[in-house]
Amino acid sequence: MPSSPPTEAFPAHTPAASQVFVTVLCHGPLTRSDIGGRAGLSAAAVTKAVRPLIEAGYLVEDVGEETRPSLGRPANPVRVDGGRALFIGVKITGDEIIAVLTDLCCRIRVARHLPLTARDPGAVLTLASELVRELLAEADGFGAPVHGLGVAVSGDVDRAAGVVRYSPFLEWHDVPLAELLGMTTGLKVTVDNDVRALTVAEQWFGAGVGLSDFALVTVGAGIGCGLVVHGRVVSGAHGVAGEIGHVVIDPAGPPCHCGNRGCVEAIAADPAIVAAVRERTGVAVTDAAAALELAHRGDQGARDVYTRAGDAIGRAIGTVANLFGPERVIISGEGLAAYDLFAEQIRDAFAAAAFGTAAQCDLKTRPLPFDEWARGAAATAIQSFIRSEARH
Amino acid sequence: MPSSPPTEAFPAHTPAASQVFVTVLCHGPLTRSDIGGRAGLSAAAVTKAVRPLIEAGYLVEDVGEETRPSLGRPANPVRVDGGRALFIGVKITGDEIIAVLTDLCCRIRVARHLPLTARDPGAVLTLASELVRELLAEADGFGAPVHGLGVAVSGDVDRAAGVVRYSPFLEWHDVPLAELLGMTTGLKVTVDNDVRALTVAEQWFGAGVGLSDFALVTVGAGIGCGLVVHGRVVSGAHGVAGEIGHVVIDPAGPPCHCGNRGCVEAIAADPAIVAAVRERTGVAVTDAAAALELAHRGDQGARDVYTRAGDAIGRAIGTVANLFGPERVIISGEGLAAYDLFAEQIRDAFAAAAFGTAAQCDLKTRPLPFDEWARGAAATAIQSFIRSEARH
DNA sequence: CTTCTTTTATTGACAGCGGAAAAGAACCCA
DNA sequence: TGGGTTCTTTTCCGCTGTCAATAAAAGAAG
Missing domain, CATH: 1.10.10.10 (Winged helix-like DNA-binding domain superfamily/Winged helix DNA-binding domain)
Known part of the structure; x- marks a missing residue:
């Protein structure tokens, strides 16, 4: 209701x-x-x-x-006046739904998580609607109306149409998510790619404020990249851009699920790091946290894996900087937990890869609480709200 | 006069x-x-x-x-009415000045070349002014005024200020070229980077007409890239963008003058191809034409070099497509003379590197008569002319 | 051969946006 | 209390682009 x-x-x-x-x-x-x-x-x-x-x-x-x-x-x-209006942001991952209630300044007021058991659109829609309803109930206590709902999904999303065209993690094809959630919640819904949503949040409320050209690189389960050129988030002619994850760093590197070898994602994303640590050390780590702990405890094999990951990330960022000439590259994502292990390699590899004035580009790290993904979704809702009446 | x-x-x-x-x-x-x-x-x-x-x-x-x-x-x-106004475009390379007289539709009416003996700004300025004066004299016969002069230089160019900040080929630093040429010729001068100028020409008069997102990749003495995003040519925050030449394709590849190994330019640019052909075949070829002839005559070693170059170019284009999602990539440049030798590799490597919808990007080749560089310069002048009174 | 229909181009009235300049407001300092 | 200074508001005005009505130029229909 x-x-x-x-x-x-x-x-x-x-x-x-x-x-x-x-x-x-x-x-x-x-x-x-x-x-x-x-x-x-x-x-x-x-x-x-x-x-x-x-x-x-x-x-x-x-x-x-x-x-x-x-x-x-x-x-x-x-x-x-942030308290004048509220927004809800929802991030749907492969195994969890995160929802936040924010104010107009995109400050988080309430956050909720819900594990995802099934991934089919119907089940996700039910859970997401439920979570939104809970937040709407919370919102009553703040005495301000909820003016929009933003949803962030990884993959190929058509924001204008509100359709998830293809999401690998969820195995969705052409799901009209905006329309569906609009019906169940009664809210105005904006659906966007997760990295683009985070980019909007950085552009308006984060480290991208005031910059007309910057990039956001996220490191974690995957490697993503959002681009802002001439003050606008780049979506590409076909709705997809910023696919930095499959930039090939080393054609002799490990195979990637995309069919190539040596993609950034096959070297520096969480699964790749876990696999490489397991292989190098023989320790049966199963997730990023365990791999990280091993490295932090001083295991040289594990540390080498992070070193190589940092090198790959730095090279990829260098490529982005060479192509766009951004003023700043913001590095974020859950993978930043390991930042102390590869910060130096990122900067060194970037400095080596960046050509000429591209090296003037400023590298800036940003810790990313997991709620932040949902905050990005809320940012897109705020953007839609402000722009809704602007265009005629 | x-x-x-x-x-x-x-x-x-x-x-x-x-x-x-x-x-x-x-x-x-x-x-x-x-x-x-x-x-x-x-x-x-x-x-x-x-x-x-x-x-x-x-x-x-x-x-x-x-x-x-x-x-x-x-x-x-x-x-x-193309004949209503004329423009002059000048391209300054390391060893030649090319100048064209075009009409308002950027059709070339007259073209002139002049070898460059000295590269210092003073000498170049004298020669360029001389060439422009010749074209101005020619222009009298067409019964239309010359409304602007565009100059294209490779390197770091600040178009707004009309200053060549740094040109490696000419070894120039901070030369206020627009002002200088304006004084000697009496024309309104626009100075821009050569690849960006060519990109403008494609955007308005070539294979980029009607596209809001495309890339132009030039192959020749160097490998360059011009980007159009949201209908605007990308200049980057520091005035430099599209530095595709130093995207690393293979960290184990040949060393590049930039200090890295395996840059596209170190594999696929003319000097790299000449060097590789010499090394592979033992034949003392000295320029791109000779290397090309050897390959066309069927020498397998030389053909392999072009195969590898095509692979590198295709991978680089794939990276561009992944990052921007352009609707089209236009491949041009003098290196296209060897297109039959590496077309297949370019397309194969691109298809392998392009991820998801980025593969929908259309690859299009464009032969590039050498005058075309100067035509690009003229296109920037036309752009300045049309926009001059538009802003305010 | 007139009249109707269809599509294109032009005109004139009008509303709205943003700018220039002048006036007003609020403070400090003599 | 009266300058001096800076920020804000008001008033007026030009300019731009849209709407709606009109004119123009055909072919089709009778």
Whole structure:
């Protein structure tokens, strides 16, 4: 039973108003003249865009000002009132559903996990709907409406259509997930690829704020990459981009399930690391945590595996940097737990692979609590909400 | 002595008008309603944009219509009058300057070459100015003003500033080429990286017309790559992108001047091929043409070298496709002369490397007469001319 | 040969967006 | 209390692109 009226329109009818809001959302409290400067608008335009946003409660005057650096009338900063609207983000993995309730600033208010027993669309839909309903119930306590639901799934996702075209982990083909979840939850649903969702979260709320060209590389069960070029997340002509996992690092390397040898994913993803550690050390580790522990305990064979993984990741990032010239590459993912083991190799291999000015690219690591994937999904919902009324 | 008044403004003051013109420029003769459909504008807006363009002579009614498929008032197509304006494109290589005079549709009218004896900016500037002056004299015979000069240089070029920041072949650092040539020729000068210039030419006048995401890969003395994402040529945060030449294909491969081993350029660029053929066959070939002839005569060692080059190029293109998901990759460059020797390997290696939907990407070859590099330069000038008055 | 239908192009009225300039507001400092 | 300074709002205005109505140019139908 949906608890909130989804009919409320976001009062940013014009591109400029939408841009003003996003500017404030990303860059914290800003005075009106700062907004104009950053968004390239006149002060008058800012005033006209800000007023309805304040009246609707999405922006508030930031009373907690402190800096009074100079002469003249004091500036009057505004900020986004995160509590004005809520969103739900859901990440569906092969064996778990993670759901978070966030506010408009994409801060997590509540998080829930649920193990996944069956992977067919019907079962997943039931569980996901259940989880969303729980969060909707929680949302009542915050006194703000839930304005959207974002869903992140790995694989080939058509965001515009809301369809999961192909998901290897779930073995789904052409599932109209947005429509289905829209019916069961009554919410406006945005479905996107998981890495792209995380990229949106970084772009608006993370280490990509203010950058028009950056990449996000995730290391974990797989190796993924999200790209932002000219300030927009790249989706590719066929809806798929950022497939860094199957960049071949070494044609003589271990075989990969994709049919090639020596893909990054066949060297540096969790399963590959586990297999390599087992082979090198003879210890029957079964998951990434065990492999990591072995390495942390000082086993040289295990450490060598991580060294090689770092080298592969660094080379892959170098390739990305050479092709795009991003200002920054953000490294994230569960695999970052092993960062101390391969940080040096990543940086060395990147520095060797990056050519010319591409080496100026800034490498930045970001720890990734597992809820973060679901937060990325919420970020896409927030994006859809803000843009929904912007495009005419 | 500049022969043309550069003060004439292009009558496309609004973004919509500029878009209308580019649409007609790229998609041949179009009826007004077709223009509206393609550019997403109302018929009224098209009428209002087209009129001043016709009055100024940049568009003309296309009387040579023939198709009368249906009922109703016959459509009234318009096309760009190429002869209305001329442009000069100059490509500076390490040992030659190529200059072309083109019309507004980027068709080459006159082409000139000049060997380069010295590479210092002063000498190059003198020769280039001389060549431009010759073409300006030629232009008088065509009865149209020369509206811009485009210059293409390999290396790190800041187009906005008109500065060659670093060119390895010329050994230039921070040469304000646009300003210098502007003074000697009196023309409005656009300077850009050579591969990006060629990419612009393909985007507007070649195999990239109508595509919002594609890549151009050039094979020859070096291996280059131009990228178009979301309809815009990618320049990277630091002004450099598309450095495909130093993607590592095989870490056990031949050493590259960049310090790594097994870069595409160290396997498939002309110097690498010549060196490999010499080594494999013992024949003292000194240039690409000789190596090619040896392979064409059936020498197996030489053929193997090309096979390997094709494999490397195909893998590199696969990497590009995986990362961007372009709709098409255009393969061009002088190295295409050997296409029959490695076409199969390129396609096979690409198919193996491309993951999932990236394999749907269309590979298309394009022969590249050497004048084409200069034509790319002219294309950037045309772009600047059209956009000059569009921004504000 | 007139009239209708169909499709294309143009016109004119109109709403909305954003900018320039001027006015207002809020503070500090004499 | 009156400058000086900086931030914000207001007023007005031009410009752009859409809507709806109109004109134009055919073929089809009677």
